[in-house]
Amino acid sequence: MLKFExxxxxxxxxxxxxxxxxxxxxxxxxLSFYGGEV
Amino acid sequence: MLGAYTSLGFGLVFIIRKFILKKVVExxxxxxxxxxxxxxxxxxxxxxxxxxxxxxxxxxxxxxxSGMVFFIGFISFGFFISIDMxxxxxxxxxxxxxxxxxxxxxxxxxxxxxxxxxxVALVTNLMVMVIIxxxxxRDLSWLADIDPSSVNLMLGDVTKTIFKExxxxxATLLILVIxxxxxxxxxxxxxxxxxxxxxxxxxxxxxxxxxxxxxxxxFGVIATNTNKMIHGLRDRIRMLTRLNMAKEVQxxxxxxxxxxxxxxxxxxxxLYCEEVGGDYFDYFNLGENxxxxxxxxxxxxGVGAGLHMTTIRAFFRYxxxxxxxxxxxxxxxxKHLTKDSYETGRFTTVFFLEIDFETKEINWVRAGxxxxxxxxxxxxxxxxxxxNGMALGVDEDMVVQESKIQGWEKxxxxxxxxxxxxxxxxxxxxxxxxxxxxxxxxxYASSSAQTIEENLIKDLKEFMQSSSIEDDITIVVIKFL
Numbered sequence: 001m002l003k004f005e006x007x008x009x010x011x012x013x014x015x016x017x018x019x020x021x022x023x024x025x026x027x028x029x030x031l032s033f034y035g036g037e038v
Numbered sequence: 039m040l041g042a043y044t045s046l047g048f049g050l051v052f053i054i055r056k057f058i059l060k061k062v063v064e065x066x067x068x069x070x071x072x073x074x075x076x077x078x079x080x081x082x083x084x085x086x087x088x089x090x091x092x093x094x095x096x097x098x099x100x101x102x103x104s105g106m107v108f109f110i111g112f113i114s115f116g117f118f119i120s121i122d123m124x125x126x127x128x129x130x131x132x133x134x135x136x137x138x139x140x141x142x143x144x145x146x147x148x149x150x151x152x153x154x155x156x157x158v159a160l161v162t163n164l165m166v167m168v169i170i171x172x173x174x175x176r177d178l179s180w181l182a183d184i185d186p187s188s189v190n191l192m193l194g195d196v197t198k199t200i201f202k203e204x205x206x207x208x209a210t211l212l213i214l215v216i217x218x219x220x221x222x223x224x225x226x227x228x229x230x231x232x233x234x235x236x237x238x239x240x241x242x243x244x245x246x247x248x249x250x251x252x253x254x255x256x257f258g259v260i261a262t263n264t265n266k267m268i269h270g271l272r273d274r275i276r277m278l279t280r281l282n283m284a285k286e287v288q289x290x291x292x293x294x295x296x297x298x299x300x301x302x303x304x305x306x307x308x309l310y311c312e313e314v315g316g317d318y319f320d321y322f323n324l325g326e327n328x329x330x331x332x333x334x335x336x337x338x339x340g341v342g343a344g345l346h347m348t349t350i351r352a353f354f355r356y357x358x359x360x361x362x363x364x365x366x367x368x369x370x371x372x373k374h375l376t377k378d379s380y381e382t383g384r385f386t387t388v389f390f391l392e393i394d395f396e397t398k399e400i401n402w403v404r405a406g407x408x409x410x411x412x413x414x415x416x417x418x419x420x421x422x423x424x425x426n427g428m429a430l431g432v433d434e435d436m437v438v439q440e441s442k443i444q445g446w447e448k449x450x451x452x453x454x455x456x457x458x459x460x461x462x463x464x465x466x467x468x469x470x471x472x473x474x475x476x477x478x479x480x481x482y483a484s485s486s487a488q489t490i491e492e493n494l495i496k497d498l499k500e501f502m503q504s505s506s507i508e509d510d511i512t513i514v515v516i517k518f519l
Contacts, residue, residue, distance in 0.1 A: 016126045
């Protein structure tokens with residue numbers, strides 16, 4: 001039920017959701033590292 | 039802590055992002071969606087940046103100046119994320135537009151591709167420069183704080199660190215730029231495929247598809263113009279189909295074979311310069327021993343002249359039912375025609391011939407028309423059937439004058455024709471002329487009316503070569519048996 005709901009809310013009918021997820025994860029990783037540096 | 043706040047910011051926005059996009063992007067017109075996606079995504083990333091900076095400031099106590107440097111990272115990442123997601127949206131829009139056969143219009147105020155390229159290149163370079171300068175600046179201030187006695191020992195480590203940091207920044211930006219280039223090339227491929235695919239279909243005669251107008255740039259303009267062209271072609275084909283139907287109808291209004299009169303052999307033919315024309319010829323049985331032959335030429339050509347021609351045909355067909363002579367018939371037709379067409383400025387020239395086999399009389403009315411040619415085989419002389427008269431449709435009270443000749447010899451050939459025959463030109467601009475018509479009649483005078491008519495048309499076509507007919511041409515050949 002929960003899996004179905006997650007699928008419905010986040011992934012149904014929107015192909016770019018995985019793409020933005022990857023972007024956000026990549027950005028969070030790099031920015032955390034970069035932020036630590038600056 | 040910094041990583042946790044950053045992840046928290048991205049996580050929160052990831053959850054609400056879909057609902058915001060639904061409200062802001064999905065509700066707008068297809069052509070606007072990619073642009074809206076870009077700005078929405080960018081604003082969301084900047085909000086995450088501000089959230090993290092303020093969280094750091096209030097909870098950990100990181101100074102705002104350090105926070106602003108950190109924020110530049112969000113500005114850079116936001117830019118690349120937004121472009122990539124906007125390109126992804128553009129692909130979605132292209133697919134949706136293809137499904138809907140979207141036919142929007144892109145006006146002259148489109149956003150040129152050159153400007154997009156310039157802005158992306160400029161912003162990317164500026165970001166690389168700013169980030170590298172920030173890192174170098176930070177490293178220099180770090181070096182300044184080091185004990186001068188140990189600087190020489192540490193220089194190797196410092197060089198390595200700076201090199202590592204710059205490599206890291208360049209590698210990150212390179213990944214982001216390559217991703218955008220790859221994404222944009224996919225869009226270009228789609229746009230080219232849709233445009234060339236539709237153009238190929240049009241070339242093969244399939245006008246059912248339109249190019250989806252999905253972008254507000256040169257591709258959108260090309261797609262708009264291609265669609266305009268397809269709409270124009272559809273209209274032209276629709277019009278041609280209707281004109282061909284009109285042509286079929288008009289062809290049935292002309293006699294398709296010579297009537298079976300006892301003492302004359304008759305053949306007639308019309309060639310129109312467009313699908314429909316203004317020339318008309320007809321044969322009438324005017325009594326036991328009388329035949330009437332009419333040839334009319336309405337001013338102009340094409341649909342207007344064609345409609346005029348059908349009106350004249352109706353007047354003649356109706357008039358001959360109660361035939362009381364040539365002049366009354368032509369007067370009556372003229373009266374009706376003037377009432378109908380005076381306002382239009384159209385007029386019609388007429389040559390109407392009445393042959394009485396009992397009295398051996400030929401009566402005719404020449405109303406502004408070319409004189410008919412009459413060839414006498416015995417004397418080999420060519421006469422012109424002249425006579426005074428104005429074209430019909432100009433003066434309602436016009437007095438119609440009849441002309442008459444008595445008798446004919448066997449084998450006499452009479453040719454009535456419209457001015458299109460005489461005035462047809464060859465590529466050199468030379469007219470076919472009356473002399474050539476007379477020569478052909480004389481050459482084929484011993485043949486049937488149909489042979490004379492066919493040879494007139496054959497010689498005309500040979501004379502004209504590649505030139506096209508500029509006016510309707512009608513020939514009626516009457517041979518006395």
